[in-house]
Amino acid sequence: MPRLSVIVYGPNAQGHLTELLDSLEAHPLPDAEVIVAAVGDWAQETAGRHAPETLVVPLPEGTGDAAARAAGAARASGRWLHFVHAKDGLPAGAPRLIAERAAELDAAAGTEASGTRDAPAAPVDVLLFDHVTTTWQTTAAPSRDGRHLAAVGRESRTLDGRADLLRLAPLLGNRALRADFWRAHEARFTTEDEPLAAHTVLLLADRIACLNQVAYENRVLRPESLPPRAPAHRLTLIERYESLLPLAENRRTVHAVLYDLMVRDLVRTFAREDLPEPVAREFFRRASLAAVRWRPEGHQRPPGLEGVRHALLEEGAYTRYRAFQAGNRARRAARTAVRSCKRQVGAKVRDHQYRRALSRPVDPELAVFAAYWDRGVACNPAAIAAELAELAPHIRRVWVVSKDNAALLPPGTDHVVPGTRRYWETMASAKYLTNNVNFPGAVVKRPDAIHLQTHHGTPLKRMGLDQMDHPAAAKGLDFAALLGRIDKWDYSVSANSHSTRMWERAYPARYTSLDHGYPRNDVYYRATAADVRAARARLGIAPGRTAVLYAPTHRDYEAGFTPRLDLAALADRLGEDTVLLVRAHYFYGGAASPLTGLRRSGRIIDVSSYDPVEELCLAADALVTDYSSIMFDYANLDRPIVIHADDWETYRTTRGVYFDLMAEHPGQVARSQEELTEIFASGAWRDDSAAKARATFRRRFCEYDDGRAAERVVRRVFLGEPEEALPPVLPLEERTPAPTPEEATA
Template sequence: MVRSKAKETENGPEPGGRRAPELSVVVHGPNTQGRLGELLDSLEAEPFAGVEVVVAAVGDWARQEAEEHAARDGRMVVVPLPEGTGDGAARTAGAARATGRWLHFVHAKDGVPAGAPRTVADRVAELPDTVDVLLTDHVRSAWNTAGTLSNDGRVLARAGRRTVAPAELPSLLRTIPLLGNRVVRAGFWRAHEERLRADDERYAALAVLLLAGRVACLGQPALHDRRLRPESMPPGEPEERYAVVDRYEDLLRLAADRPALHGTLYDLMVRDCLRTFARSALPEPVAREFFRRAARAAAAWRPAGRDRPAGFEGVRRALLERDAYAEYRALQTANRTRRAVRSAVRSGGRRVEAAVRDHRYRRALTAPVDPHLAVFSAYWDRGVACNPAAVAAKLAELAPHVHPVWVVSARNAPLVPPGTDHVVPGSRRHREVLARAKYLVNNVNFPNAVVKRPDAVHLQTHHGTPLKRMGLDQLQYPAAAQGLDFPSLLARIDRWDYSVSANTHSTRMWQRAYPARYVSLDHGYPRNDVYYSATADDVLAVRARLGIEPGRTAVLYAPTHRDYEAGWTPRLDLVSLAERLGEDTVLLVRGHYFYGGATSPLAHLRRSGRVVDVSSYDPVEELCLAADALVTDYSSIMFDYANLDRPIVVYADDWETYATTRGVYFDLLAEPPGQVARTQDELADVFASGAWRDEAAAKLRAAFRRRFCEFDDGRAAERVVRRVFLGEPEEALPPVVPVDERTPAPSPEEAATR
């Protein structure tokens, strides 16, 4: 190959005489929905040394992720950029640090197929300096699809291995306009950088081809285009749609002297303008102005003698070119009516049945929203509990003008605290309050049939910090995804206005698992406020209610559910464990009810007060206050309990199976909140040796608390109520107290001495 001389004249050899890499993969952008780690993992796994990776990391999350990978892989260079840096500026910053002869821009949300960097590097090594762009194929994925090959293969196949001028093959412009499927020669990029640094990727991708002297093609995918849910992205101002017209007018000026390219671009402009008009819910004045601008461009830039397509498409184009707005709207209305009639015929029976069933609810939706009404629910209508209960309690204090109504199942209604206004699902009043409430608060989701009124506010509080995969992230794990209706899940999360978070980890994972436009409230979990407000008397009172005698050590054992098991399987021999822990230790067991009846092998331990079944005890926060230590496996209770700064022991006898079948967001065994035991003997030894509360355990717990108790400082409920119900701005809310400056509730040992 005759590339060595050209390589040195363009980039020069690296210091020390090493030759510059053939290819620089320029990863750029923020760590959108946590996708950057997957991309860098795949690049790190590539054994080929002739490719460098430059990460133009936008924001702290992207920088942290990139620096962790760069510390392991010397081929990676990190360029940290401030939060909010646009894509164009990020690409420019990454290209400035790149030393490769060719540049492959990959957005941080996207991916690179296995082996693609080497394939691309080998192909560009063959190309002369007269070639400016290597156009590749790509695969694409959305939330419900994975790795679908694009339709560009036929266009790429026409070029084969030859190089072409864009005007020789205008259909190249019809390939999906992504910068990631256009690998560009570094010298060419820098020569045109001012024009190509636009944030508008479609413009840059098309301009690259229009500016190129010659183009080569590669029929293999070099990009994994991950499409984000439009509902998860900022909606933008309606007037921003005008940029579609401006984009194509700028591009048409570039192609003005090349008729073949001009004609293809014109067709693309008209198609995209009509699509934007049809698919964007634009306010009437904006829609009319967009149509006017598109019509003006269509008339001004139409190539001489250009025939319109036949049929319906030709009619649409003719109306656009004549700026016949009213006629076009009439055509749209007629077309929608035809589709609606066909749909009604197909589903008529089901729709009539649903209308009869929901007519009372629908009628209630026509009444004005009650600004003083809030509906609360927790754990699928189980009762007054968790974060919603803590929010309701603070609401009564700070906003007593808002009346709370709880949705509680008929089975649990008798357990509702006296004086609590509540409704039973399916009742007439249940439908009325759901329809008229200004505020709807839940730690799971309201039923699918609940309608999100424009002036209502939906507050999602969640009920734990995610270790296991949640939401859409369960799609890859059949055991977890079994029975889940993901389209319905997305419809439910699209109703959220606010999502409460206890830590940055949760905020990021919710954005990934539940991609929608809600506002994240990084205020802490309201249910954890009690861990800072409870007194010594409160701790002793709970222990007395549980029958824990003074001087005894209470260990709360709270295992989690396993999706891969058909039923609940005890993972500990509690008889043996209780014997090993000794008579001065009480096991508080919260989980599936087991070993019941007079013949239970635990009967004598229960009679001696050494095992207490607290599976039905609520609230769980009181159990945490009563316990000297927590033993759990992968339950989110560990994140809440860590607020108390008391010992936590992880019993992880099946970690590999759980992580493989359920999916996890981080390696708990590498970042535990305390000592880890893999067998029951190890667990018993942790307590027998005192390791459960030694200095090493304390250091692990401190790091865990800093990361996962980040916003929990005892004033979370106040921040949520002030922000959501009283409308106070973020800057007016009580600031979060740093972890090291907080004082948790006293431990049982401390409480006994006060």
């Protein structure tokens, strides 16, 4: 008997079923089964491609979700059931996450009492977990459920003891049900109203457990893409709560929370839905009756305007409520007009200040630096600023940093916040403006000012104007405005001739290309054995362990980070002596996760927010990435690189690339997690063929990086030295990268 039955149900809405089943197939779990209650020919055809590993239950076109869930559950043999709609998604590793937590609950409720228990615990009926929401516009937005889940902790509870769990998003997908519990109450759960079913599950459960971890992706389809619903359908909201509240009778706390949810939903629906007048009046009348009928004894209305809305609803005062709404709209419109006027006046004042500053002479000893859209001291600008302090300390260095990131700056860093008076005065006065992205279009390029564009990576993916044929990458980019910004560049820094050619093609303008190397990569030739040991010590990597840095890139066609590896499984296969440094916004972020034990043992370290990234590279024995430009920088260290390219064809087609990474790779290439694991298990990650591929890659892409790039840039741009007077680029065979971790501890 499998631990978990994942029951996928419904039609292949907008093709999302394909993606869902592919993700399940890419991360199989021995203790789980997948059943697809496939509605219609398209869903059946899609599910059939995943048989026999996936059990397909064919259902006729038009079968409702409730019937589809029931049909899938009837074929399930797992101890726990997880219902996943065909339009939704599962983060990589989610079934493992649920199955492992379910195993804990089953063990606690087992017949064999453990040494630490006098008797088995009562069985848990429902396991709740967190989710993210994806819409047609955004991807993986976090929910607000985490604080409720975290408050419960690891122990199982009754709903009466944790009634706030009713405030979780009412989805069947963010909860797993014990199979026996489902079968005992199946008739109550068989409804097309999913929130009704989700709340009923909680109200009927004897005990509930929580997992403060994301294990579901709720995809909200664009309403205009769905069949229209009659306005009278909104009346079913009232019917939902009329069905639920009897289940809360004689349960004081549960009743109070459920009542608050009902009134909140009724008020919001009435306020936000543009209902025809007859429907609106009937909705308000019935909502008022429900609010009075189910109001708990001693119930206190919320304070402020929300309390006024509740009072008017309970009184059935439809006309006064409409007048109240109209008054609120008028007040909001007036406040908006005042704010808009203030913004316009403020903008005019700032524009006047900026214009006045532009009329003053440029300050030849003032340099402005910015990186990554004003996030702080980082990347090539940081390396140039540090070298400038050594070679030309008389030039003042001011960083542009957003208000939110200003507190993270190194102590004593002179900085300005965008939009402030000093910001505009500084931008107008500076002789030198350095950025690894573009400054805002409103920044005026003065004739005697110098704009230095450093970029922030060697391009594999298409950039600039080359994105015009790839809308997933461009995402509405204003190419005319882009051209206006690049026309301000005086210099463009390049790490290799490939980059120089691509920049000149993607950003056609009259700037001068500086084939000097990337300043941020100087550290890979200057770092000592002591620096490498110190970097590993700061990360808590024990001597003798192999550290693998996993640094995937962003997919433009996903609009958010999607985990592509089951890190728990990978860590298990790599063994006790390997540490994974994970640099990504990974969904294993909570305290309760299958990675918790691995974190405690130091086998997985989350370095997503760790800066600088160059220090991570120094600490790592090997790099695993997909299409990130970090591969070009890391190649300077001449250490093993493994490419995990499970979606290369999709990435290449949607994003556009400048060369075939599968043919011109820096080491071994894995097209699946299984292949990646085998590369490390067999030792192929550092064999002769990997070294040969890396040598070819280094010759092409580490062309100008030799440890003196920042010096060349500072001398050329800030000190005005001629090209022929700069330190020449050292040939590759004469360079000595920083020692490997193994060499550093020898």
